[in-house]
Amino acid sequence: MTDSQFPPSFEGPTCSLPLPHGEQVVMGHGSGGRLTSDLIQRVFLPAFANPALLAGNDFASLNLPEAGNLVGALAISTDSHIITPLFFPGGDIGRLAVCGTVNDISMSGANPLYLTAGFILEEGLAIDILQKVAVSMQAAAVEAGITIIAGDTKVVEHGKGDGLFITTTGIGWIPPNRQIGGQMAQPGDVVLISGTLGDHGIAVLAARGELGFETAIHSDTAPLNHLIQAVLEVAPNTHVLRDPTRGGLATTLNEIAHQSQVSIWLEETKIPVKPAVHAACEMLGFDPLYIANEGKVIVILPAAEADAALLAMRNLPYGLDAAQIGEVKADSPGRVLLKTPIGGTRILDVLAGEILPRIC
Amino acid sequence: MTDSQFPPSFEGPTCSLPLPHGEQVVMGHGSGGRLTSDLIQRVFLPAFANPALLAGNDFASLNLPEAGNLVGALAISTDSHIITPLFFPGGDIGRLAVCGTVNDISMSGANPLYLTAGFILEEGLAIDILQKVAVSMQAAAVEAGITIIAGDTKVVEHGKGDGLFITTTGIGWIPPNRQIGGQMAQPGDVVLISGTLGDHGIAVLAARGELGFETAIHSDTAPLNHLIQAVLEVAPNTHVLRDPTRGGLATTLNEIAHQSQVSIWLEETKIPVKPAVHAACEMLGFDPLYIANEGKVIVILPAAEADAALLAMRNLPYGLDAAQIGEVKADSPGRVLLKTPIGGTRILDVLAGEILPRIC
Numbered sequence: 001m002t003d004s005q006f007p008p009s010f011e012g013p014t015c016s017l018p019l020p021h022g023e024q025v026v027m028g029h030g031s032g033g034r035l036t037s038d039l040i041q042r043v044f045l046p047a048f049a050n051p052a053l054l055a056g057n058d059f060a061s062l063n064l065p066e067a068g069n070l071v072g073a074l075a076i077s078t079d080s081h082i083i084t085p086l087f088f089p090g091g092d093i094g095r096l097a098v099c100g101t102v103n104d105i106s107m108s109g110a111n112p113l114y115l116t117a118g119f120i121l122e123e124g125l126a127i128d129i130l131q132k133v134a135v136s137m138q139a140a141a142v143e144a145g146i147t148i149i150a151g152d153t154k155v156v157e158h159g160k161g162d163g164l165f166i167t168t169t170g171i172g173w174i175p176p177n178r179q180i181g182g183q184m185a186q187p188g189d190v191v192l193i194s195g196t197l198g199d200h201g202i203a204v205l206a207a208r209g210e211l212g213f214e215t216a217i218h219s220d221t222a223p224l225n226h227l228i229q230a231v232l233e234v235a236p237n238t239h240v241l242r243d244p245t246r247g248g249l250a251t252t253l254n255e256i257a258h259q260s261q262v263s264i265w266l267e268e269t270k271i272p273v274k275p276a277v278h279a280a281c282e283m284l285g286f287d288p289l290y291i292a293n294e295g296k297v298i299v300i301l302p303a304a305e306a307d308a309a310l311l312a313m314r315n316l317p318y319g320l321d322a323a324q325i326g327e328v329k330a331d332s333p334g335r336v337l338l339k340t341p342i343g344g345t346r347i348l349d350v351l352a353g354e355i356l357p358r359i360c
Numbered sequence: 361m362t363d364s365q366f367p368p369s370f371e372g373p374t375c376s377l378p379l380p381h382g383e384q385v386v387m388g389h390g391s392g393g394r395l396t397s398d399l400i401q402r403v404f405l406p407a408f409a410n411p412a413l414l415a416g417n418d419f420a421s422l423n424l425p426e427a428g429n430l431v432g433a434l435a436i437s438t439d440s441h442i443i444t445p446l447f448f449p450g451g452d453i454g455r456l457a458v459c460g461t462v463n464d465i466s467m468s469g470a471n472p473l474y475l476t477a478g479f480i481l482e483e484g485l486a487i488d489i490l491q492k493v494a495v496s497m498q499a500a501a502v503e504a505g506i507t508i509i510a511g512d513t514k515v516v517e518h519g520k521g522d523g524l525f526i527t528t529t530g531i532g533w534i535p536p537n538r539q540i541g542g543q544m545a546q547p548g549d550v551v552l553i554s555g556t557l558g559d560h561g562i563a564v565l566a567a568r569g570e571l572g573f574e575t576a577i578h579s580d581t582a583p584l585n586h587l588i589q590a591v592l593e594v595a596p597n598t599h600v601l602r603d604p605t606r607g608g609l610a611t612t613l614n615e616i617a618h619q620s621q622v623s624i625w626l627e628e629t630k631i632p633v634k635p636a637v638h639a640a641c642e643m644l645g646f647d648p649l650y651i652a653n654e655g656k657v658i659v660i661l662p663a664a665e666a667d668a669a670l671l672a673m674r675n676l677p678y679g680l681d682a683a684q685i686g687e688v689k690a691d692s693p694g695r696v697l698l699k700t701p702i703g704g705t706r707i708l709d710v711l712a713g714e715i716l717p718r719i720c
Contacts, residue, residue, distance in 0.1 A: 025481045025482070043487065047497065078529055113422075120480070123387055131403050151400075151404060165480055171434070
């Protein structure tokens with residue numbers, strides 16, 4: 001990697017639109033979809049203009065100019081976490097914060113090593129909640145094999161925060177000659193997903209009591225670094241790794257299609273969705289392809305390595321439901337298309353606004 | 361640096377006390393003083409137990425185990441910024457966020473290289489405020505010579521945040537054989553300060569309209585990396601660098617006295633304080649030695665290198681008022697003592713609670 005290849009972790013495609021809701025921040029600016037992308041285009045990219053902020057990955061890879069004969073590169077990623085409620089079936093804000101950043105780092109093909117955490121506490125937060133979150137963070141860190149090496153704590157007045165926000169930054173190491181990123185998808189590649197879609201979003205919605213019925217769905221929040229290393233061992237020519245978090249599979253694939261200037265064709269019948277998630281989405285009018293996941297990875301790679309990668313994932317607890325769901329083509333660059341069971345084709349666009357705020 | 365020397369950026373001495381205000385977070389937990397330290401001791405250190413979190417610096421230095429024959433180490437630091445108001449004489453939350461992290465990285469003797477930023481926006485925040493803050497961040501980054509390489513944006517509902525919180529994480533490079541940290545102060549060393557104390561805290565208080573009178577005091581918010589490199593060129597045996605932010609000079613020196621198991625003796629008449637800051641503190645009943653600074657550095661080094669370091673600082677715009685203010689002794693380890701103009705000696709303890717919340 002060279003300095004001119006710095007990729008940003010500012011997410012989203014690079015189209016620039018007028019802000020449709022006027023000149024104030026709205027909830028949709030946090031959706032991970034078109035409004036988020038627009039805010040980044042309008043505000044952050046012009047201000048921070050540098051080569052690092054143009055490629056559109058969730059990690060930055062960078063050199064150490066003073067480190068002499070260093071072979072390889074650093075991977076860095078940061079994420080703020082504002083989820084409500086703080087605890088939900090399958091996870092909590094602490095596990096989410098650690099896993100989210102471990103995963104973003106891992107999407108570069110890096111081995112995540114270290115994590116920092118900045119805590120913004122609201123006056124009145126129960127100390128035992130904070131303790132539970134810290135213990136959960138450490139458990140996730142141990143599972144991922146990383147170390148939490150630095151932190152900061154700030155307190156805001158009651159009513160000026162919401163219990164607990166956590167911003168994590170991860171540092172990893174990309175071995176030499178590893179070229180993975182959203183701009184690397186090639187026509188002829190196939191698209192894999194490591195498991196079922198929509199579990200996290202629906203589990204959080206259920207924990208808020210917003211479903212209106214009982215469900216046993218658990219968030220999929222998990223560190224994927226071991227699964228990804230297993231994939232890369234058997235599929236060293238993997239082109240793209242990305243986790244479909246905010247905006248879901250559809251929005252994430254749109255980012256990749258745009259970055260690589262290819263089209264991505266999905267087969268709806270092959271996309272794994274748990275029956276309970278499907279049922280909840282039907283009732284609520286949601287599409288599981290737009291719901292956030294926190295323990296899934298999209299793998300795009302040459303067809304010749306697909307079976308080995310699928311087998312490697314299915315041998316691991318977080319990859320049991322891994323599936324091949326689509327392919328990459330040269331025509332209609334920037335588009336994501338879904339082949340439906342009845343033989344139709346539907347364009348999957350970027351998530352426009354916000355369907356599930358405070359989800360990660 | 362070895363793995364067993366990982367220092368934490370969790371601030372504060374390592375005494376453990378019962379939480380005096382019960383089992384809820386109070387504003388004083390964000391003071392940078394005794395309550396902050398206690399929260400870290402009670403909650404974070406037990407959970408994240410690892411060698412990285414025991415030395416008590418504002419940066420972590422770490423190796424890259426896979427990087428082969430790398431000579432030197434990474435420096436990492438993180439800080440969340442929650443200041444109110446967002447704009448104040450001499451700075452704003454953006455300049456503060458960049459400078460605060462640049463400075464924490466620089467306190468390791470590292471050259472800061474890269475910065476990440478996580479934004480937590482409150483619904484309803486004016487976009488032009490966000491733009492002004494982003495432009496200010498970039499100006500500070502350019503001044504420091506660093507690159508903002510990754511970011512994340514989240515939005516919380518109106519009333520669940522306070523306009524804008526920014527968490528920055530910095531990455532720097534520590535050249536080989538540089539051994540700087542709070543545990544390195546030696547009896548016989550002298551203590552320098554790069555300029556006047558209390559400017560930031562009083563400027564922010566004035567911007568809140570809480571002074572009750574007009575003042576022309578500006579925050580000292582500034583990146584100190586160039587000044588520190590100038591010091592290290594002429595004073596290569598510098599033992600400690602630390603910026604007296606939350607808790608002020610007195611609290612920061614207590615941390616160092618505790619880490620190094622030495623006493624630090626200050627001469628009150630030699631400590632530079634602007635007359636307007638002194639006057640404001642007199643009226644409000646504050647001690648400028650406990651007020652936060654955002655552009656000052658404490659330098660502790662062998663007496664033989666002190667004059668050269670002072671001259672190097674005074675030649676630079678952020679070091680014009682640099683002064684030698686005290687010395688390090690072996691007796692009364694852990695104590696900070698102030699010699700008053702009338703010949704008395706006063707113990708300067710750690711800041712207990714919170715005198716200026718939302719200051720950084």
